[in-house]
Amino acid sequence: MTTSIKQADRDVAGGLAEEAVERCVALANHSETSIGLTRTYLSEPMKSVHRDVGAWMREAGMEVRVDAVGNIIGHYSADRPDAKKVMIGSHLDTVHNAGMYDGILGVVIGIEAIKSLNGARLPFAVEIVGFSEEEGVRFSSPFLGSTAIAGTFDDSLLARTDAQGRTLSQAIGDFGLNVDDIGKCVCPAGELLAYLEPHIEQGPVLETENNSLGIVSAIAGQTRMLVTFSGEAGHAGTVPMRTRIDALPAACELALYVERYGRCITDLFATVGQMTVEPNVSNVIPNLVRLSIDIRHPDDETRRVAVTQILMHANSIAERRKARFAIENRSDRGAVAMNQGISDVLKKAMQGEELPAPELVSGAGHDAMIMAHIAPTAMLFVRCKGGVSHHPDESVSIPDVADAIRVTAGFLKTFSTSTKG
Numbered sequence: 001m002t003t004s005i006k007q008a009d010r011d012v013a014g015g016l017a018e019e020a021v022e023r024c025v026a027l028a029n030h031s032e033t034s035i036g037l038t039r040t041y042l043s044e045p046m047k048s049v050h051r052d053v054g055a056w057m058r059e060a061g062m063e064v065r066v067d068a069v070g071n072i073i074g075h076y077s078a079d080r081p082d083a084k085k086v087m088i089g090s091h092l093d094t095v096h097n098a099g100m101y102d103g104i105l106g107v108v109i110g111i112e113a114i115k116s117l118n119g120a121r122l123p124f125a126v127e128i129v130g131f132s133e134e135e136g137v138r139f140s141s142p143f144l145g146s147t148a149i150a151g152t153f154d155d156s157l158l159a160r161t162d163a164q165g166r167t168l169s170q171a172i173g174d175f176g177l178n179v180d181d182i183g184k185c186v187c188p189a190g191e192l193l194a195y196l197e198p199h200i201e202q203g204p205v206l207e208t209e210n211n212s213l214g215i216v217s218a219i220a221g222q223t224r225m226l227v228t229f230s231g232e233a234g235h236a237g238t239v240p241m242r243t244r245i246d247a248l249p250a251a252c253e254l255a256l257y258v259e260r261y262g263r264c265i266t267d268l269f270a271t272v273g274q275m276t277v278e279p280n281v282s283n284v285i286p287n288l289v290r291l292s293i294d295i296r297h298p299d300d301e302t303r304r305v306a307v308t309q310i311l312m313h314a315n316s317i318a319e320r321r322k323a324r325f326a327i328e329n330r331s332d333r334g335a336v337a338m339n340q341g342i343s344d345v346l347k348k349a350m351q352g353e354e355l356p357a358p359e360l361v362s363g364a365g366h367d368a369m370i371m372a373h374i375a376p377t378a379m380l381f382v383r384c385k386g387g388v389s390h391h392p393d394e395s396v397s398i399p400d401v402a403d404a405i406r407v408t409a410g411f412l413k414t415f416s417t418s419t420k421g
């Protein structure tokens with residue numbers, strides 16, 4: 001009997017998963033570009049996305065509102081008045097030439113999970129949120145949607161302009177929202193019992209280990225910096241090799257060291273992604289090379305040690321080669337651990353579906369990092385093909401999405417028994 005109920009649940013989730021994927025594909029048509037998908041913060045296509053997502057939320061039994069920074073929120077009421085709430089969601093904006101699932105899938109999974117409840121109410125309200133802005137494309141500042149809800153929105157950003165010269169404040173008005181209401185976006189402390197974010201993994205770990213889903217233990221901290229080596233320009237055919245101060249080999253030595261160091265430390269990601277060479281002329285010895293270094297690790301101390309080691313090595317390269325060395329634009333962001341209790345609820349839901357519950361670290365930033373400041377937060381990763389993301393080739397499978405919908409609904413049910421005590 002239990003087996004047949006489980007099978008029926010699986011069939012229902014399979015149908016919902018097909019619908020979820022169809023919906024992600026449909027939303028990809030709302031783009032600022034005719035070819036590929038680009039949908040930035042408060043753009044015209046975001047209006048039509050709100051129209052579709054709002055309709056799906058209403059169909060699943062939710063009341064829908066759009067707050068002053070453009071987050072769309074579907075409210076599924078509790079079985080009692082004055083109940084607290086659980087939020088589930090992710091973001092609806094995209095990068096340039098994006099895939100169809102990054103962010104969007106998490107919102108759609110939340111809606112399908114509510115739909116699978118068939119109107120059954122829980123001892124808490126559930127809000128499905130489609131954050132308006134996570135990627136930071138339009139105003140070069142990420143997390144505008146979630147910081148407004150968390151009460152950490154930076155008002156000084158309102159004067160910042162986009163590529164067309166529109167300020168953030170004007171963009172909010174253009175979208176038909178009132179900038180004076182941003183304070184009302186805040187979710188009052190204590191009102192939120194939990195936040196869950198389903199999201200594609202954006203990496204290959206689940207696929208490699210043959211798991212459909214995983215639990216995020218922490219979002220890695222990150223240091224970004226720009227390192228400059230300065231040498232002396234000169235003629236490629238006349239300056240003797242032994243007296244040159246060539247900035248490019250110095251930079252290349254450092255890039256190789258960054259890679260070597262990254263390979264030696266478990267869970268460390270160390271990347272040189274950019275290099276600019278001056279004067280960048282084939283017959284002139286380079287006198288200046290800038291390279292970007294991006295270091296990520298779930299443990300802040302390990303990351304700090306890595307940064308120190310790499311900079312010490314950079315210094316020693318510069319000394320040996322008689323080049324000058326400088327660090328610019330360094331930014332540090334600490335790691336954010338997910339909540340153990342809420343992650344355990346997620347684990348129970350996965351075990352209830354007879355799924356393994358592997359833990360993994362997120363190297364990418366997510367709205368969950370912001371929401372973790374105001375609510376116990378967990379993240380559910382969904383396997384994506386080849387670990388590819390931020391690219392049109394992003395792909396998920398319907399059975400994996402069905403697992404994610406069942407686990408998200410199971411999370412709500414498990415959490416409702418645990419909150420009853």
Ligand SMILES: [Zn+2]
Binds near residue numbers: 091102
């Ligand atoms: Zn995302």
